[in-house]
Amino acid sequence: MNSPINSPKNSSTKSPKKSLKNREESTLKLLPKLAGNPLFKLQCYISGKWCDGEGGETDAVINPATSEVIGYSPKISETQLSQAMIFSQQAQTSWQAQTAKHRSALLQKWYELIVANQESLAQIITTEQGKPLAEAIAEVNYAASYVQWYAEQAKRVYGEVIPAHQAQLQLTVVKQAVGVCAAITPWNFPAAMIARKAAPALAAGCAIIVKPAPATPFTAFALASLAEQAGIPAGLFNVVTGDAVMIGEQFCQNPIIKKLSFTGSTAVGQQLIRQSASNVTKLSLELGGNAPFIVMDDAIIEDAVDGLIQSKFRNSGQTCVCANRIYVHRAIYAEFCQQFTNKVAKLNLGNGFDNDVHLGPLINQAAVEKVQQHVDDAIANGATLVCGGKATKGLFYPATIITNASHGMRFAREETFGPVAAIIAFDDIEQVINYANDTPFGLAAYVYSQNVSHIHRFGAELAYGMVGINTGLISTEVAPFGGIKASGYGREGGKEGIEEYLVQKYLCQGR
Numbered sequence: 263m264n265s266p267i268n269s270p271k272n273s274s275t276k277s278p279k280k281s282l283k284n285r286e287e288s289t290l291k292l293l294p295k296l297a298g299n300p301l302f303k304l305q306c307y308i309s310g311k312w313c314d315g316e317g318g319e320t321d322a323v324i325n326p327a328t329s330e331v332i333g334y335s336p337k338i339s340e341t342q343l344s345q346a347m348i349f350s351q352q353a354q355t356s357w358q359a360q361t362a363k364h365r366s367a368l369l370q371k372w373y374e375l376i377v378a379n380q381e382s383l384a385q386i387i388t389t390e391q392g393k394p395l396a397e398a399i400a401e402v403n404y405a406a407s408y409v410q411w412y413a414e415q416a417k418r419v420y421g422e423v424i425p426a427h428q429a430q431l432q433l434t435v436v437k438q439a440v441g442v443c444a445a446i447t448p449w450n451f452p453a454a455m456i457a458r459k460a461a462p463a464l465a466a467g468c469a470i471i472v473k474p475a476p477a478t479p480f481t482a483f484a485l486a487s488l489a490e491q492a493g494i495p496a497g498l499f500n501v502v503t504g505d506a507v508m509i510g511e512q513f514c515q516n517p518i519i520k521k522l523s524f525t526g527s528t529a530v531g532q533q534l535i536r537q538s539a540s541n542v543t544k545l546s547l548e549l550g551g552n553a554p555f556i557v558m559d560d561a562i563i564e565d566a567v568d569g570l571i572q573s574k575f576r577n578s579g580q581t582c583v584c585a586n587r588i589y590v591h592r593a594i595y596a597e598f599c600q601q602f603t604n605k606v607a608k609l610n611l612g613n614g615f616d617n618d619v620h621l622g623p624l625i626n627q628a629a630v631e632k633v634q635q636h637v638d639d640a641i642a643n644g645a646t647l648v649c650g651g652k653a654t655k656g657l658f659y660p661a662t663i664i665t666n667a668s669h670g671m672r673f674a675r676e677e678t679f680g681p682v683a684a685i686i687a688f689d690d691i692e693q694v695i696n697y698a699n700d701t702p703f704g705l706a707a708y709v710y711s712q713n714v715s716h717i718h719r720f721g722a723e724l725a726y727g728m729v730g731i732n733t734g735l736i737s738t739e740v741a742p743f744g745g746i747k748a749s750g751y752g753r754e755g756g757k758e759g760i761e762e763y764l765v766q767k768y769l770c771q772g773r
């Protein structure tokens with residue numbers, strides 16, 4: 263039987279005769295957990311209306327824990343998309359003319375609704391993405407924090423007065439909304455990745471059209487439902503699903519779209535750069551990572567172990583800022599590995615809805631295969647498997663520890679995106695900085711050390727957009743999140759995040 267888990271794109275179904283009501287009824291029979299969930303919508307939200315694809319085609323969405331079909335998301339047509347852009351352009355013109363205070367109040371309302379509906383949203387996230395319910399709740403609050411932050415920042419978009427070079431001139435710089443924006447988001451944080459693009463866009467006075475990953479469209483529809491309830495005017499926040507290639511080309515090449523923000527793989531990011539050349543579209547790209555996690559011999563081992571567990575196993579390792587390569591000083595290597603193994607043994611793998619589950623399933627079969635290849639490569643090249651190392655059932659992959667690993671192994675070159683902790687010994691700070699920087703990627707790095715001069719050196723020399731020092735968790739709405747090198751450019755969060763959706767205009771005024 264063709265398993266839609268392997269490739270959601272291959273699971274397209276042409277179902278023009280199936281009415282929405284029938285689709286909802288058959289879906290709810292399959293998945294009692296979402297029955298009655300007021301935010302469970304199966305339609306795109308475009309120009310303030312809920313709609314199917316005009317050709318009636320849909321994509322099946324699969325629960326990665328059970329392989330059951332959760333529901334179907336529409337495939338919108340190119341015509342629908344270009345009409346959405348025209349409508350958004352009109353809506354955006356009025357929106358940017360509103361006061362920042364007005365935009366802020368609507369975003370604040372959206373924030374409050376997201377928090378008030380956190381359980382319904384988290385249920386949808388766990389069902390379509392697989393992460394444990396407690397993590398899904400944490401993600402909803404994380405997503406909400408961006409909406410709240412940009413509701414506040416909306417009111418602080420300041421311009422500048424420049425001391426003029428001639429007495430008769432006045433020089434000022436104003437900031438204006440870039441226009442209609444687009445976003446392409448991944449499945450690993452289906453709520454947060456949308457919130458941290460849409461909230462600054464709306465705060466800045468832009469409209470946005472979001473294409474979520476096909477594995478997790480229902481969280482996006484749920485956010486749209488709450489935006490509608492919050493009173494965000496039609497055409498400003500849109501969610502479209504369907505053919506990624508067609509939508510991606512339109513986002514890059516339709517001149518209505520002035521800005522595209524993407525989170526996902528480096529390969530797709532590079533394609534979007536190429537595609538948007540003709541339109542010179544402004545881009546923000548948050549791409550793959552390959553985070554080094556460094557533990558010096560002067561670190562507090564217990565803290566480093568706890569930090570590694572947080573960094574490595576969040577979302578079963580399916581996070582671009584997850585520790586991907588772990589470097590532990592040889593002097594503490596054995597002790598560190600022992601303490602880490604003892605704690606990892608307590609992590610439970612299971613359905614995210616069950617109690618006391620720390621790791622849910624991986625997103626699809628391709629993800630399981632990539633993880634397995636990285637494990638097999640390490641073992642074949644002389645590393646030692648301490649625990650895990652094979653899927654237990656379906657997409658469930660256990661926490662895996664590999665010791666005696668080396669820098670040349672595949673996991674150290676490529677993002678694993680799974681719950682595999684492979685630990686490499688190093689001898690001195692020079693060597694480990696070289697190892698850490700020996701990658702095309704530059705998103706996040708982590709260091710554990712109690713030596714101030716070591717910390718300063720790591721801070722200065724690690725070639726990354728973000729460095730966690732004596733912590734395994736760096737993400738927050740108040741700080742600029744983003745990478746350098748092949749991990750992309752642009753920042754999300756902090757005061758910097760809203761700048762991505764603004765353009766500067768310099769006014770040179772004579773008497």
Ligand SMILES: NC(=O)C1=CN([C@@H]2O[C@H](COP(=O)(O)OP(=O)(O)OC[C@H]3O[C@@H](n4cnc5c(N)ncnc54)[C@H](OP(=O)(O)O)[C@@H]3O)[C@@H](O)[C@H]2O)C=CC1
Binds near residue numbers: 450531678
């Ligand atoms: N930085 C991060 O947070 C993430 C990194 N990754 C990395 O990427 C690897 C592969 O994951 P995957 O989900 O396939 O990531 P992709 O980069 O393929 O997908 C991310 C998003 O981009 C869309 N997309 C894919 N191709 C195009 C295109 N030509 N034009 C426009 N949009 C497109 C996808 O939609 P569709 O699926 O319909 O093609 C999805 O919405 C992971 O193993 C991980 O290493 C993945 C996800 C997030």
Ligand SMILES: O=C(O)CCCC(=O)O
Binds near residue numbers: 451454580
């Ligand atoms: O790109 C990702 O993997 C999501 C980032 C998660 C975070 O904000 O910590």
